[in-house]
Amino acid sequence: MKFTEEHEWLRAEGDVVTVGITGHAAEQLGDVVFVELPEVGTMVTRDDEVVVIESVKAASDIRAPLDGEIVEVNEALVDEPGKVNEDPLGDAWFFKMKPSEPGQMDEYMDEGAYNDFIG
Amino acid sequence: MSDLNVTPLNALHHELGARMVPFAGYEMPVQYPLGVMKEHLHCRARAGLFDVSHMGQVILRAPGGYPQVARAMEGLVPVDLLDLGTMRQRYGFFTDDDGGILDDLMLANRGDHMFAVVNAACKADDIAHMRAHLSGVEIEEITDRALLALQGPAAEGVLATMLPGVAQMRFMDVAVLPSDHGELWISRSGYTGEDGYEISVPADQAEPLARALLAHADVEPIGLGARDSLRLEAGLCLYGHDIDTTTSPVEARLAWAIQKVRRAGGARAGGFPGAARILRELTDGAPRARVGLRPEGRAPMREGTPVFAALEGGEAVGHVTSGAFGPTIQGPVSMGYVPRDLATKGTTVYGEVRGRRMAATVVALPFTPANFKR
Incomplete structure (x- = not known):
């Protein structure tokens, strides 16, 4: 598993990478009340805004951590956005993508480095 | 956050695990570990305790007693204060010459004087405004008291275990009651849309009082986050957001707070800043x-x-x-x-x-x- 400075986690399985947000991010956001997901098939470039998250406090977004294609989205979050707070590292993944530059993964932190990052 | 003011409950907020944020020059709790959503729902279902000590508490006195203060204050707010009953409170607002709103506030007739509660962010300006325009009125900012709000359907039951007299109070009644925590200035009001009380307590008794209230199973501490969602669902205006100097009371649909006696044709019509616009809008609409x-x-x-x-x-x-x-x-x-x-x-x-x-x-x-x- 890899982690970004934007508090996303990335898990590679075969040629597909699943993306979610960390428990730290979920806690900082507060209760999530709305999630807007990208369309499957969308080609994205790293740093494109792909997901909108609204919490009781504010709106924020998730940016694509890699170049590639969105191949699956977690529709369950649309009806139950609160899952993001309950199980951010598990059930509440946001989307899966097929990276076109898999090497970009290597630029992100491992779990130890991320834990140091959030202090 | 060392340049921020703190309330007498600051240490308690930290102890309770609050996330603290700067708000109107104070370090205030935005939420506790329960989180905004559950705090909000708890307040609607049971009772929530809020620290609103950052708000300004002001006593106004004059040789002629409450009527003299009320008469002078009617020159700044479009509210009927002379006819406000003893130990009753009213919502009002300071208007400016253009008919905009400088701040909204609570005004109480406490027998021989008036007691006002104003917004934290506006309190310095409000006090300066009153000092500049209320001639013959002594204006004392109360800085040695905290202000707590206990809100929700269980508020009466909780507070009455400590102070049985509060159960008889009606919405917008005020009372001055001796207690184990010193003299309490209580109003049956709040800003959540729920029944409840606002309690002014001597600063050194604020934490013991808060702990005593939080000891009830029905009471949870509530931060600014849920305070905002509660007041929004209740349709209540937040100064600096829903109302400000660019909004008139009529536009803001606060005309209900302007009693007939202050409107065109009333015995004390007008006589407040911006009256021309506000009286016209009361008649013609905004x-x-x-x-x-x-x-x-x-x-x-x-x-x-x-x-x-x-x-x-x-x-x-x-x-x-x-x-x-x-x-x-x-x-x-x-x-x-x-x-x-x-x-x-x-x-x-x-x-x-x-x-x-x-x-x-x-x-x-x-x-x-x-x-x-x-």
């Missing part, structure tokens, strides 16, 4: 109005969202002044200003969120019914 908005879907339409009359084309005709997800409503709720012809209940307007116009229905306020003990 060009725009504050309304409730229920956006479709789940996405909140937040403050600053431009509002359009149509799904496509045209200029913005209004804007959202407060918007959030309403935990009790279980959906997004907003307030904002729209032109008078779009202010009718049931009208569809469109808020532009992230570049897309989303439909919202104009609805009556409040979103959640008030639960006051009248």
